[in-house]
Amino acid sequence: MLKFILRRIGVSALVLLxxxxxxxxxxxxxxxxxxDLRESNAQNREQLMAQRAELLRLDDSPLERYWDWLSGVLGxxxxxCDLGVTINGVQVLGLTQQAAASSLRLITLATLxxxxxxxxxxxxxxxxxxxxxxxxxxxxxxxxxxxxxFWAATLxxxxxxxxxxxxxxxxxxxxxxxxxxxxxxxxxLQAVLGGSTRRRLVTAGSAFAFVAVVMFxxxxxxxxxxxxFGLAGVLVVSGAAGVLVTALVTGLRNRRVLYAALTTTVVxxxxxxxxxxxxxxxxxxxxxxxxxxxxxxVSAGIGxxxxxxxxxxxxxxxxxxxxxxxxxxxxxxxxxxWASFLGLKSRPISTIGSQTPNFTxxxxxxxxxxxxxxxxxxxxxxxxxxxxxxxxxxxxxxETLNQDYVRTARSKGLxxxxxxVKHAFRNALIPITTIVAFDFAALIGxxxxxxxxxxxxxxxxxxxxxxxxVDPAPVMAFFLxxxxxxxxxxxxxxxxxxxxxxxxxx
Amino acid sequence: xxxIRNSNPDGEDYEPQIGPASTDAxxxxxxxxxxxxxxxxxxxxxxxxxxxxxxxxxGAITSMIVLGVIIVVAFTSIGIGPIPGWWPKDYTLQYDxxxxxxxxxxxxxxxxxxxxxxxxxxxxxxxxxxxxxFAVGIISTxxxxxxxxxxxxxxxxxxxILMRITDVFIIIPLLAVAxxxxxxxxxxxxxxxxxxxxxxxxxxxxxxxxxxxxxxxERDFVLAAQAVGxxxxxxxxxxxxxxxxxxxxxxxxxxxxxAILLETSLSYLGxxxxxxxxxxxxxxxxxxxxxxxxxxxxxxxxxxxxxxxxCVNFIGDGLRDAFDPRQNRTxx
Numbered sequence: 001m002l003k004f005i006l007r008r009i010g011v012s013a014l015v016l017l018x019x020x021x022x023x024x025x026x027x028x029x030x031x032x033x034x035x036d037l038r039e040s041n042a043q044n045r046e047q048l049m050a051q052r053a054e055l056l057r058l059d060d061s062p063l064e065r066y067w068d069w070l071s072g073v074l075g076x077x078x079x080x081c082d083l084g085v086t087i088n089g090v091q092v093l094g095l096t097q098q099a100a101a102s103s104l105r106l107i108t109l110a111t112l113x114x115x116x117x118x119x120x121x122x123x124x125x126x127x128x129x130x131x132x133x134x135x136x137x138x139x140x141x142x143x144x145x146x147x148x149x150f151w152a153a154t155l156x157x158x159x160x161x162x163x164x165x166x167x168x169x170x171x172x173x174x175x176x177x178x179x180x181x182x183x184x185x186x187x188x189l190q191a192v193l194g195g196s197t198r199r200r201l202v203t204a205g206s207a208f209a210f211v212a213v214v215m216f217x218x219x220x221x222x223x224x225x226x227x228x229f230g231l232a233g234v235l236v237v238s239g240a241a242g243v244l245v246t247a248l249v250t251g252l253r254n255r256r257v258l259y260a261a262l263t264t265t266v267v268x269x270x271x272x273x274x275x276x277x278x279x280x281x282x283x284x285x286x287x288x289x290x291x292x293x294x295x296x297x298v299s300a301g302i303g304x305x306x307x308x309x310x311x312x313x314x315x316x317x318x319x320x321x322x323x324x325x326x327x328x329x330x331x332x333x334x335x336x337x338w339a340s341f342l343g344l345k346s347r348p349i350s351t352i353g354s355q356t357p358n359f360t361x362x363x364x365x366x367x368x369x370x371x372x373x374x375x376x377x378x379x380x381x382x383x384x385x386x387x388x389x390x391x392x393x394x395x396x397x398x399e400t401l402n403q404d405y406v407r408t409a410r411s412k413g414l415x416x417x418x419x420x421v422k423h424a425f426r427n428a429l430i431p432i433t434t435i436v437a438f439d440f441a442a443l444i445g446x447x448x449x450x451x452x453x454x455x456x457x458x459x460x461x462x463x464x465x466x467x468x469x470v471d472p473a474p475v476m477a478f479f480l481x482x483x484x485x486x487x488x489x490x491x492x493x494x495x496x497x498x499x500x501x502x503x504x505x506x
Numbered sequence: 507x508x509x510i511r512n513s514n515p516d517g518e519d520y521e522p523q524i525g526p527a528s529t530d531a532x533x534x535x536x537x538x539x540x541x542x543x544x545x546x547x548x549x550x551x552x553x554x555x556x557x558x559x560x561x562x563x564x565g566a567i568t569s570m571i572v573l574g575v576i577i578v579v580a581f582t583s584i585g586i587g588p589i590p591g592w593w594p595k596d597y598t599l600q601y602d603x604x605x606x607x608x609x610x611x612x613x614x615x616x617x618x619x620x621x622x623x624x625x626x627x628x629x630x631x632x633x634x635x636x637x638x639x640f641a642v643g644i645i646s647t648x649x650x651x652x653x654x655x656x657x658x659x660x661x662x663x664x665x666x667i668l669m670r671i672t673d674v675f676i677i678i679p680l681l682a683v684a685x686x687x688x689x690x691x692x693x694x695x696x697x698x699x700x701x702x703x704x705x706x707x708x709x710x711x712x713x714x715x716x717x718x719x720x721x722x723x724e725r726d727f728v729l730a731a732q733a734v735g736x737x738x739x740x741x742x743x744x745x746x747x748x749x750x751x752x753x754x755x756x757x758x759x760x761x762x763x764x765a766i767l768l769e770t771s772l773s774y775l776g777x778x779x780x781x782x783x784x785x786x787x788x789x790x791x792x793x794x795x796x797x798x799x800x801x802x803x804x805x806x807x808x809x810x811x812x813x814x815x816x817c818v819n820f821i822g823d824g825l826r827d828a829f830d831p832r833q834n835r836t837x838x
Contacts, residue, residue, distance in 0.1 A: 011673075019674045026686045142823070146815035148767060148787070150774045151808035154794050438676075445681030449771055464775060467685060475686075482679050 001498065008494055012487040023479050024066045024472060033058065033087065033470040055089065056471070069476060083480070084473030086466070095462060096477040102354040103458035104485070107440075107447050110378050114385035114443075115436055121386065122393020122432075123425060124192055126401065133191035137390060144387035149380060149446050153453035156376050157351040165347040171224035173215050182211035226339045229332045231269060238265045238325040245320045250313045251417060257314045260306035264299050264318045268325035271298075272332075279333060283363040288330070295326045334371070337364040348372045352455035377450045384446055385439055392435045396428040403427075430500050437486075437493035444482045556752075559828040566824020569817035576814060580632040583625075597626035609802055616802040618793065628806050631786045634779060636814070638700045638769045643762035645704025647711060651754055654715025655742050659723055669716070675709045684768060685777040692780045699778060703765060711757045718750040752829030759822035763815045770811050786811050 032038070033056055037049045052058075057065050072082035083092040125134045173181075186208035190200040218224065242261030243252070250257045275291065299322030300315050307314030342348065344361050349372045359369050400406060401424050409423045448460035459478050466474030550558065560566060585591030595601065595613075600621040604610050607617035607624075615624040657668040675683070683706050691698035722728065723746060731741050747754070772778030773787030781788075786807040793803035 012677075015670060015673045015677055018670070019677045022674060023678055023683070023686070026683070026690070030686050030690045142816060142819050143812075146763065146767075146812055146819055148770050148774075148790070148808060148811045148815075150771060150787075151790055151804075151811065154790075154797060154804065155808075158797060441676065441679055444679045445771075448679075448681055449775065452775060463682060463685075467689060467777070475682075479678065479682065482682070483677050486677055486679075 004498070005491070005495070008491060012490065016483050016487060019483060020070070020476065020479060021066060024069065024476060025062060027467065027472045027475045028062055028065065028470070030467065031470040035470075052087065055085065056087065065472075069472070073480065083477050086474055087469045087471040092473045092477050095474065096459075096481065099457060099459045099462045100481045102456055103447060103451065103460065104481075106354075106374060106377055106381065106450070106456070106458070107443055107485075109374065110381035110385065110443060110447075111436075111440060113378065113382045114389055114439075117382065118386040118389025119393045119432065121390040123397055123420070123428075125390065126394045126397030127420065128192070128194055129398065131191065131194065133188070133194075136191075141387040141391050144383045147384065149384065149449045150453050152383075153377075153380055153450060156380055157453070160376060160379075161349040161351045164349055168224060168342070168348060169346065171222060172219050178212055178215045178219075181215065182208045185211045225342060227335045229335045231272065231332075234272065234325070234328045234332050235265065235269045238268060238321065238328050241265075241324040241328075242317070242321040245317050245324075248417070248421060249317050250310060251415065254310060254313075256306050256308050257310055257317050260303050260314045261317050261321045263306065264302050264321045265325055267298060267302065268295070268322060268329070271295075272329045279329075292326055295322045298322070333364055334368055337362075337368060341365045341368045345369065349375065351376075354454075354456045354458065377447075377454050377456070380450055381443060381446050385443055388435065388439055388442075389432070393428065393432055396431050397424060400424045400428045426500065430497065433493045433496045433500065437490045440489040441482075441486050444486070556828045560824050563824035563827055565820045566827075569820035569824075572813065573817040573821070576632065576810070576817075577636060580629050580636060584629050584633075586633070593626055593629070595623040595626050597622060597630050599623075607800060615806050616800070618803055619796065619800070624803065624806065627784070627789065628786070628810060631784045631789045631807060632810055632814075634696055634783055634785045635766055635769060635787070635811070638696055638703070638779075638785070639762050639766040639814075639818075641697070641700035642703045642707060642765035642769070643758055645701060646708040646761050646765070647754065647758040649705065650708030650711030650757075651715050651747065653708065654712040654717075655719050655747060655750075657712070658716040658719025659738065659742055659746065665716075668712075672709050672712050675706060680706065680768070681771065684772055685775065688772045688777040692777070696779060696783055696785075699769070703768060703772075707761060707765060707768070711754070711761065714753050714757055715750060718753050719746055722746050722749050752825075756822055756826045756829060759818060759825055763818035763822065766811065766815050766818070 034049050034052060037045060037052065040048075042048060057068065060068075069084055072084060075082050081093050083096060085091055086095070121137055125137045128134050186204035189207045190204040193203050194200070195203070221228075239262060242265050243258065246252060246254070246258045246261045252258055278287065279291075296319065299318040303315035303318030304311055306318075341361065344365060345356065345359070348368075350356065354373055355366070355370050356373070359366060361369065403424075406419060406423050409419045414423075444459075447458070448463060450456075451458040451460035452464065459481060462474045463478035466472070466478070581591075583591045583593040584597060601613075601617065601623060603617055603621045604612060607613075607619070607621065609616040613623055613625065615628055618624055618627065653668050653672070657665040684703055687702035687706060688699055691702045719742075728741060728745055731745050736745075769778055770785060770787030770790070773785045774791040776791070779785040779788055789807040790804065793800070793807075797804045
């Protein structure tokens with residue numbers, strides 16, 4: 001296995017090297033870096049041109065320039081990185097760190113969301129093949145990957161951001177909004193859950209009533225402007241999540257796993273109480289990361305302690321429950337800060353930038369600020385990837401559901417959950433991992449455009465400005481970050497592949 | 507159930523397949539799972555079967571019609587080059603504005619800020635975008651098929667080299683390398699742009715074709731051809747590639763839809779089509795600031811891109827179902 005990984009890394013490094021050479025040569029030949037100076041009327045034109053030629057080493061041969069760049073990059077392994085300077089003499093390393101932070105935040109979030117949502121939709125549409133739900137999702141998927149991203153982004157800015165900002169100033173649902181939203185949820189839910197006409201009617205009716213009541217209560221509490229969630233909310237929702245995860249992974253009959261999940265929930269809430277003063281008074285990213293790792297360890301421990309004969313499944317369930325609980329805890333704190341955040345920023349979603357410049361707020365309000373800014377670009381990127389993932393998952397699931405071993409599993413009396421989760425889905429996952437890795441590169445391309453439309457100072461801007469000025473250093477920095485990310489993503493996919501398919505473990 | 511199964515071709519599955527085992531149209535049809543409809547005695551050739559399945563795909567046929575109308579209107583309305591079209595207005599002239607330039611019967615797509623007829627501008631952009639998309643589709647299909655077939659057929663060091671080259675192109679974000687090349691080709695007009703875009707978008711097809719050829723070259727009919735002394739080139743063109751035609755056609759169709767999105771994105775970023783040429787992407791980037799005041803300037807080009815890409819995707823899906831009908835069976 002180790003040999004397999006090492007060989008993959010070696011090949012990837014060579015490919016990366018070849019690609020960087022190609023990219024470098026293309027960029028330095030893509031135009032004339034002195035163009036703007038040639039056309040200028042400045043007195044010291046000749047001097048400026050000579051200066052820039054000196055800075056970019058235009059008189060050296062392309063190979064020498066490439067080697068110079070490469071040795072700077074290779075310095076990263078020994079601790080002194082040098083990614084060169086831009087055409088204006090700024091160190092690219094500093095620019096890249098800033099840009100990569102905001103871009104990778106966007107891309108990672110979009111990838112994770114797209115995998116979860118896309119795979120879930122793919123499974124549901126495969127199980128309900130040829131239903132109205134299936135056709136709707138199929139058509140939407142086609143629509144989303146035929147969508148020009150830059151065009152959709154402008155629409156989203158107008159209809160999601162600006163309209164939401166107008167609405168949140170009041171924060172109340174109109175009566176007809178409640179009726180329509182509840183009707184839509186009821187309709188979708190009955191289509192997904194399916195069953196006899198009677199069962200569908202009951203599903204739709206109860207969903208309608210539930211949504212309508214919830215929205216009415218939100219109105220009454222003025223929830224969207226002064227939201228609260230509270231300890232009880234965390235406990236109830238994370239408990240429900242634990243039960244759901246258990247039901248999916250092992251079925252509720254496995255009491256040990258169920259109790260493990262519920263223990264995780266309770267421990268999580270108790271820990272929230274214990275750490276609340278720390279989280280409110282001295283929050284930092286380091287603290288959050290530390291607590292997250294602690295959560296993982298404790299959850300795994302609970303799973304291992306309860307697990308018994310189904311230890312692996314119990315650990316999986318408690319880990320997922322633990323992650324969900326910790327997300328809920330962070331969500332609760334953020335929700336508690338929303339009212340004061342609205343006081344600082346009355347129009348929460350601005351359409352430009354990855355964070356509000358000169359924003360004065362405490363840690364949690366700054367997190368909220370970044371959060372509201374990242375929503376729209378993420379939604380956009382996610383939509384396109386969800387379309388691809390759901391189609392692949394659907395066809396992959398259909399392929400496995402047609403296999404003989406699935407028929408065998410059914411005929412020996414396994415429950416539908418076991419057939420789908422254990423026998424079909426696991427095997428369907430194998431081709432999906434490959435697609436996810438491939439799609440990552442496409443997402444980076446989408447991110448360049450999205451960042452441009454939403455005015456983020458990210459990798460996209462670095463690339464675009466660099467290319468416009470025929471300035472190789474920032475363009476190559478873009479390539480380096482995205483290329484390494486793509487290689488890593490492929491490696492993760494390979495590992496997942498090996499974990500899922502024992503045949504390729506060598 | 508079985509008749510419903512076979513006569514319902516609407517279980518569209520968009521799935522550019524990966525790997526050797528996925529699509530094998532000929533083998534399957536011969537194996538009988540693509541048999542003609544039950545109750546009919548007439549036998550059909552492979553091509554007829556594919557055509558029948560395709561024409562039963564409602565989404566694909568609707569898309570064919572819509573796309574056909576768009577193509578015909580885009581090229582006949584304002585004419586191509588020296589040939590005049592039937593639309594009375596010219597995209598270069600500024601007309602008197604009616605009101606604020608909102609769409610009217612006189613100007614169905616409205617007028618831009620200077621009073622130009624927006625219908626003819628959009629049609630001109632559509633022409634350019636379509637030409638580029640189809641040219642890119644053809645070029646990338648030819649290159650991808652060639653590289654994939656050579657790598658899959660010869661194996662050994664040829665395969666190693668060709669596939670590493672493919673990896674190099676896959677690892678560079680497509681938009682990045684396309685932007686760099688598009689900028690270089692900017693001065694040579696849309697044909698230059700189409701050429702360079704075609705030269706960077708062939709990678710996925712090359713992988714698909716290679717996988718297909720890898721499995722086909724082990725077949726008996728290839729062995730038979732080799733036994734009677736057929737040359738390698740003739741085996742590839744006459745025996746192997748015709749068997750892989752399903753994968754190639756489907757992938758070619760889908761590459762057209764991704765080409766139109768790639769080209770418009772590049773033009774939007776300013777690295778694609780350069781003035782005085784225009785495309786749907788440049789129209790959007792030019793007029794997006796007018797979105798709040800003159801929304802029609804923004805809506806029409808976007809809807810055109812969306813419609814064309816959607817139609818091409820549906821056609822590709824219909825073709826895929828027609829060539830590889832395995833997934834249309836309900837699970838049982």
